[in-house]
Amino acid sequence: MIRLEPYRRTLSEAGFRRSLLPSVLARLPLGMASLSLLLAIQAQTGDNTLAGLVSGLYVLGLGIVAPVVGRGIDRFGPAPLLRLTGVLYPAVMALLAWAVATAQPVWSWMLLAMLGGMTLPQITAQMRSAIPKLLPGRAEQQVAFTIDTLVIEVVFMLGPPLAGMFLAFGHPLAATLAAGACGGLGAFWFLRSPAVAAWALHPGRATERSALGALREPGLRAILFSCLFFALCFGLFEAGIATYCKQLGAPEHTGWVLGLTSIASASGVLLYGSREWPGWLGLHYRLGMLATGLLLLLCGLAGDLISLYLLAALASTPMATVLAAQNMLVVKVAPAGRVAECYTWVGTALLFGVSAGLAIGGAISGTDSAPLAIAAAGICALLAAIAAIRISPQ
Numbered sequence: 001m002i003r004l005e006p007y008r009r010t011l012s013e014a015g016f017r018r019s020l021l022p023s024v025l026a027r028l029p030l031g032m033a034s035l036s037l038l039l040a041i042q043a044q045t046g047d048n049t050l051a052g053l054v055s056g057l058y059v060l061g062l063g064i065v066a067p068v069v070g071r072g073i074d075r076f077g078p079a080p081l082l083r084l085t086g087v088l089y090p091a092v093m094a095l096l097a098w099a100v101a102t103a104q105p106v107w108s109w110m111l112l113a114m115l116g117g118m119t120l121p122q123i124t125a126q127m128r129s130a131i132p133k134l135l136p137g138r139a140e141q142q143v144a145f146t147i148d149t150l151v152i153e154v155v156f157m158l159g160p161p162l163a164g165m166f167l168a169f170g171h172p173l174a175a176t177l178a179a180g181a182c183g184g185l186g187a188f189w190f191l192r193s194p195a196v197a198a199w200a201l202h203p204g205r206a207t208e209r210s211a212l213g214a215l216r217e218p219g220l221r222a223i224l225f226s227c228l229f230f231a232l233c234f235g236l237f238e239a240g241i242a243t244y245c246k247q248l249g250a251p252e253h254t255g256w257v258l259g260l261t262s263i264a265s266a267s268g269v270l271l272y273g274s275r276e277w278p279g280w281l282g283l284h285y286r287l288g289m290l291a292t293g294l295l296l297l298l299c300g301l302a303g304d305l306i307s308l309y310l311l312a313a314l315a316s317t318p319m320a321t322v323l324a325a326q327n328m329l330v331v332k333v334a335p336a337g338r339v340a341e342c343y344t345w346v347g348t349a350l351l352f353g354v355s356a357g358l359a360i361g362g363a364i365s366g367t368d369s370a371p372l373a374i375a376a377a378g379i380c381a382l383l384a385a386i387a388a389i390r391i392s393p394q
Contacts (some may be wrong), residue, residue, distance in 0.1 A: 008070055023148075024151055028158070028162075030120075030155050032162055032182070035159060036178075037058055040102060041055075044103075059117060060117065062117035062118065069344060070343060082121060083124075093116050096113060099112055107180075121186070124152070126190070134198060141331075145182060147273070153234055157262055212281070214345060216335070222391045223330060223391060226388040227326060229386040230381060232354075233292065233293075239357070239360075240374035241254060243369075261315075265319045265388055285322060290382065293378045327343075333391070
């Protein structure tokens with residue numbers, strides 16, 4: 001059973017609660033922006049390839065610049081970058097919406113889409129870096145990281161319906177504008193939060209020079225390798241579910257199956273965060289990935305729609321738990337003064353892994369072999385567990 005008392009206790013901490021609320025608003029673009037671009041350009045041009053390319057460039061911009069921004073946060077503090085991106089992000093997204101609406105040259109769409117991703121305020125790294133400062137107790141930190149993981153789940157659940165709502169009303173580009181507004185307003189609201197007020201620069205960090213930065217830390221490299229494999233698993237799984245439903249003659253069930261997997265994943269992490277578990281975090285991390293891999297291999301044996309629903313939900317239950325344990329591990333392995341950079345590296349690994357998994361899963365599923373894509377997802381989760389063996393107890 002999920003115990004709610006630890007969540008009530010953690011949310012009663014004013015510093016955490018007052019930081020969490022603006023972070024939710026600021027992170028809504030994670031679930032809205034790229035999809036809104038995809039839908040808007042599809043509606044504007046009817047060209048699915050172009051729509052996918054522009055949407056993909058937005059995600060690419062977000063991924064490639066995040067570690068650089070994370071290093072800047074560690075060196076100068078979050079406030080200057082929050083002010084800068086809080087202005088630039090909504091401006092670039094508004095300019096992008098105008099460029100698409102007025103049929104400006106396609107190269108300008110591509111450039112602005114990449115700039116949009118590059119200027120998105122990096123709230124997740126800042127929020128997670130601040131949790132140990134806002135909640136010094138180990139039990140409260142576990143619950144807080146669980147809540148923050150749930151925020152990402154909710155953002156990705158809310159984003160598609162919100163983007164679809166604007167499309168249904170005939171204004172798909174309004175979702176792009178809304179994403180920009182949420183990012184900008186959320187950044188300035190977060191700027192006033194205890195998470196920013198509690199930030200303290202590490203002595204000597206401002207003058208430190210290193211090309212590798214946080215990547216010098218072996219523990220972080222081990223987390224990144226395991227994270228990349230686990231993210232591949234996400235993309236392969238999603239592509240496999242879509243093809244599975246199509247092969248079973250029920251493509252309209254894809255959204256429902258994936259929705260159920262999100263609920264199962266959220267339930268699993270809620271249970272994890274509500275109790276203290278024996279063993280160290282690295283063990284929780286590996287066991288979660290191991291369980292995910294074995295359950296995904298079992299999911300590949302589904303023979304009808306009902307068994308697909310059940311097995312997909314079961315396989316998804318440990319997924320968010322792995323991410324919550326991972327976020328706690330990052331704090332343990334991060335070099336002093338480089339916590340934000342570490343979190344942005346992990347975010348980049350997740351982003352590229354999911355994108356690659358979707359692409360590979362789409363290619364595999366093009367052979368009408370959905371079980372193969374899901375089996376590949378299971379193998380990637382098992383490889384992630386193996387990669388995590390190199391993470392040493394702290």
